[in-house]
Amino acid sequence: MRRRRRQRTVVVAVAAGVIALVGALAAGGQIGSLLAHSKEPHLELGAVLKGGDGRRIGTLELELHGAAVVFGRGVELRRWTPAHSELVSGAPFGVRWFLDLDDAAAARAGGSLVVETPSGRTVVLCTRCRARDSGRIKIDPAVAAPLVRNSAHAVYRTGSDRTAAGTVLLQRSRLQRAVVCTPARSGLVCSRFYTGHR
Numbered sequence: 001m002r003r004r005r006r007q008r009t010v011v012v013a014v015a016a017g018v019i020a021l022v023g024a025l026a027a028g029g030q031i032g033s034l035l036a037h038s039k040e041p042h043l044e045l046g047a048v049l050k051g052g053d054g055r056r057i058g059t060l061e062l063e064l065h066g067a068a069v070v071f072g073r074g075v076e077l078r079r080w081t082p083a084h085s086e087l088v089s090g091a092p093f094g095v096r097w098f099l100d101l102d103d104a105a106a107a108r109a110g111g112s113l114v115v116e117t118p119s120g121r122t123v124v125l126c127t128r129c130r131a132r133d134s135g136r137i138k139i140d141p142a143v144a145a146p147l148v149r150n151s152a153h154a155v156y157r158t159g160s161d162r163t164a165a166g167t168v169l170l171q172r173s174r175l176q177r178a179v180v181c182t183p184a185r186s187g188l189v190c191s192r193f194y195t196g197h198r
Contacts (some may be wrong), residue, residue: 024054041080043067043196044174045147047154047166057164058101060113060154062147065094068195080195093144097125099133100129105129111158113177115148115168129156
């Protein structure tokens, strides 16, 4: 009986410790870093955020889930569904993002982070961003396509000031080549494409 009481006391103490730890991380602006990188298939993108003087402020990492690219005259974005072994277009993409601010002043300012496309569309990742922050969003193909074509920019703002910015770049060194084949009258028609982490 006493042993059970001791076990319950230990469990309660551990639970209280976990709650206290989470509270401390949230207060310190580190709770966002607890979001883990995905093990699902995704393309990896990144941006180095630099101030107007060229000084590095921080970095942004993006995971574009279920995405694949086809290289030709340009870079075409497709959704890759391994379960059905097909490439499709038009569906929204899930994104995980990870912000890491090196600059202490920028981190204390609690600015906002957005991604801007050449068409003028803006996606807000966070407001009052923490020094190490992360999250999940969904974006449509019209926003996702400029990301893989290296034509979108990540912008960190403090108030109305543009504190830092960087071009979002597809991490080509992390790509993995794959082939998908579909039946046709003449036989199988195969297409080469590239996806990311698997």
